[in-house]
Amino acid sequence: MTIRDVAQRAGVSKTTVSRVLNGRDELDARTAARVRAVIDELGYVPNARAVAFARGTTHVVAMLLPSLTWPWIGExxxxxxxAIEDEGYGMLVFTTTQGEESMRRFTEHVSARAFDGLLVVEPEGTLDYITRLHDEGLPVVLIDDRGHEPRFGSVATTNRLGALAAAHHLLGIGRRAPLVISGDPRFGCVQDRLAGFAEGFAAAGRTLDPLHVVEGDFSYESGQAAVHRALEAGLEFDSLFVHNDTMAMAAMTELRRAGLRIPDDVAVVGFDDLPFAAQTDPPLTTVHQPIREMGQVAARALLASFRGTPVPNEPIVLPTSFTVRASTVG
Amino acid sequence: MTIRDVAQRAGVSKTTVSRVLNGRDELDARTAARVRAVIDELGYVPNARAVAFARGTTHVVAMLLPSLTWPWIGExxxxxxxAIEDEGYGMLVFTTTQGEESMRRFTEHVSARAFDGLLVVEPEGTLDYITRLHDEGLPVVLIDDRGHEPRFGSVATTNRLGALAAAHHLLGIGRRAPLVISGDPRFGCVQDRLAGFAEGFAAAGRTLDPLHVVEGDFSYESGQAAVHRALEAGLEFDSLFVHNDTMAMAAMTELRRAGLRIPDDVAVVGFDDLPFAAQTDPPLTTVHQPIREMGQVAARALLASFRGTPVPNEPIVLPTSFTVRASTVG
DNA sequence: CTGAAAGCGCTTACAG
DNA sequence: CTGAAAGCGCTTACAG
Known part of the structure; x- marks a missing residue:
């Protein structure tokens, strides 16, 4: 069934049916009603391929991601x-687990103009390429989990303030000797978290000893290893500020293994507030990242750009919040 | 840039360029080489919208899911x-978190013929609808996590045998009094797991007491509650067979809280083998579901059907395996 | 082996 | 307010 069938049955031209469908031109109310009745009766839905071809627009948004199996990426x-579905768009998902080959394929879809706009959680090392796509006219919004501040639209969160809140909380419960387990320091977000946390302690007249900052890489194993090394080295600490929940969970397991009580001996603060953070043992105090909001806001900004509202050039920054649980306050 | 530009530059017709692109007809090797050279030189990529329209085929596969935030769904x-990307296809993802509204939107995309085939992890209560789509000619493959055995192509796993393996393992390490924490018994997979486990104990001359089967709903909370209730009721058990890893993890937390040692007092076996199962405390012995393989095999079967190989009518069954960790063998 | 032409199902100036 | 016609960029019989 095509627009022709509807037109014939309603006794109008295809042009008129198209107008009813898209409803921006003036048309006689009665004609419109009649056409609409026929559309309903026939259950007619315009062929998406034909519409996309004629309009030069797909009603599809792509999302480019490192992988779907990361803890928070699903959110x-x-x-x-x-947000995309709310406006009747479809979401085409691309991941880069196959490295170069994945990127080659993605590029193919870009060149083929298979979608109208792009949402991206940056796969490592692709920022230049994404920037080029943006410069070439593809609407792009970056969901910035790494503190990039790119030259195009992005949504980020307050890493520095989140870490500051962690510092205040630990100071507030009387902890004076924190150990920090960081993520990979090449990331802007890691720098921001380190800075914010140090700032909080500095404001209380306490300088953080660089020896009390151990480097992890956001993985479970690295969280475990970090605590292990710190204990072996005989470092003294009454609290942990860990740059993500996964490492924090690992750290807690390791602390318990060493016979330390949480929070009595060591209070632990994570970063992310993933769903499992409420279910660790003990439940994890953590900096809540507005993950869902970031996804939603990014999608909405992209959709708005299709309607002519340009994506802001500076990052859209969404605030973190602070979730207190039993890992710091028994 | 369009196929016209390539044709002009190569001094051939658009038909010829199209033939080079799709390469199924015979053509002069030299002509083909020349056209290919021009294509490379110009970096020409056919417009996906035009191709989709002309061919009546999108090179896009859809996936319908309850949600992307479930533990194993990302995998x-x-x-x-x-698998889809390997053949140059794109994957359109639809979720049903918005209930009826989501389904209405999805239906719209189906009617608009926005994709060539469908992969589905069944959102509750949609099986009849999916069956109808299949009957109307849409290629569909179900990734069957619930023991459905639908009237169309599906990929499933050996729930019964997996549970049987769990029973054998527990018997093998001398456990005689298991407590089972099940999922929602309306699901076929839950029935299969109950049956397989009971079978294993029956074969060893031991009948499972129905009182020792407590019902959960696959959620963390329900796992915790189940153990809590069992202990309150004074049930005696030396082991736990839990129908998924999430409840198993919750159960372990609750056991520890009650002062029971794992595995010494209670050995625990889960089901799924999610990534976190290796990182619980202690690491979880569990029935490994071939989650990745199921996704891959389902996708490949769907792609094969586009090439004319029909999707088999009986379920494609992929075997579970059994992963032994410290929660049963200290 | 190659090309001219029709056709895929819409949208959108343009004319009335 | 409405319609005839061109056009979007390919593919695919059909003819040669």
Missing amino acids: VVQAAIE | VVQAAIE
Whole structure:
């Protein structure tokens, strides 16, 4: 069934049916009603391929991601999909688990103009390429989990303030000797978290000893190893500020193994507030990242740009919040 | 840039360029080489919208899911995407977190013929609808996590045998009094797991007491509650067979809280083998579901059907395996 | 082996 | 307010 069938049955031209469908031109109310009745009766839905071809627009948004199996990525994508679906768009998902080959394929889809705009959680080392796509006219919004501040639209969060809140909380419960387990220091977000946390302690007249900052890489194993090394080295600490929840969970397991009580001997603060943070043992105090909101806001900004509202050039920054649980306050 | 530009520059017709692009007809090797050279030189990529329109085929596969935030769903989708991308297809993802509204939107995309085939992890209560889509000619493959055995192509796993393996393992390490924490018994997979486990104990001359089967709903909370209730009721057990890892993890936390040692007092076996199962405390012995393989096999079966190989009518069954960790063998 | 032409199902100036 | 016609960029019989 095509627009022709509807037109014939309603006794109008295809042009008129098209107008009813898209409803921006003036048309006689009665004609419109009649056409609409026929559309309903026939259950007609315009062929998406034909519409895309004629309009030069797909009603599809792509999302480029490192992988779907990361802890928080499902949340971002879910939120973005919901926002996208709300406007009748579809979401094409691309991941880069196959490295170069994945990027080659993605590029192919870009060149083929298979979608109208792009949401991206940056796969490592692709920022220049994404920037080029943006410069070439593809609407792009970056969901910035790494503190990039790119030259195009992005959504980020307050890493520095989040870490500051962690510092205040630990100071507030009387902890004076924190150990920091950081993520990879090449990331802007890691720098921001280190800076914010140091700032909080500095404001209380306490300088953080650089020896009390151990480097992890956001993985479970690295969280475990960090605590292990710190204990072996005989470092003294009454609290942990860990740059993500996964490492924090690992750290807690390791602390318990060493016979330390949480929070009595060591209070632990994470970063992310993933769903499992409420279910660790003990439940984890952590800096809440507005993951869902970031996905949603990014999607909405992209959709708005299709309607002519340009994506802001500076990052859209969404605030973290602070979630207190039993890992710091028994 | 369009196919016209390439044709002009190569001094051939658009038909010829199209033939080079799709390469199924015979053509002069030299002509083909010349056209290919021009294509490379110009970096020409056919417009996906035009191709889709002309061919009546989109090179896009859709995946319908309850949600992207479930523990194992990212793995399935990731595996499916990789298989899809390998053949140059794109993956359109739809979730049903918005209930009826989501389904209405999805239906719209179906009617608009926005994709060539469908992969589905069934959102509750949609099986009849999916069956109808299949009957109307849409290629569909179900990734069956619930023991459905639908009337169309599906990929499933050996729930019964997996549970049987769990029973054998527990018997093998001398456990005689298991407590089972099940999922929602309306699911076929839950029935299969109950049956397989009971079978294993029956074969060893031991009948399972129905009182020792407590019902959960696959959620963390329900796992915790189940153990709590069992202990309150004074049930005696030396082991736990839990129908998924999430409840198993919750159960372990609750056991520890009650002062019981794992595995000394209670050995614990889960089901799924999610990534976190290796990182619980202690690491969880569990029935490994071939989640990635299911996604991959389902995607490949769907792609094969586009090439004329029909999707088999009976379920494609992939075997579970059994992963032994410290929660049963200290 | 190659090309001219029709056609895929819409949208959108343009004319009335 | 409405319609005839061109056009979007390919593919695919059909003819040679």
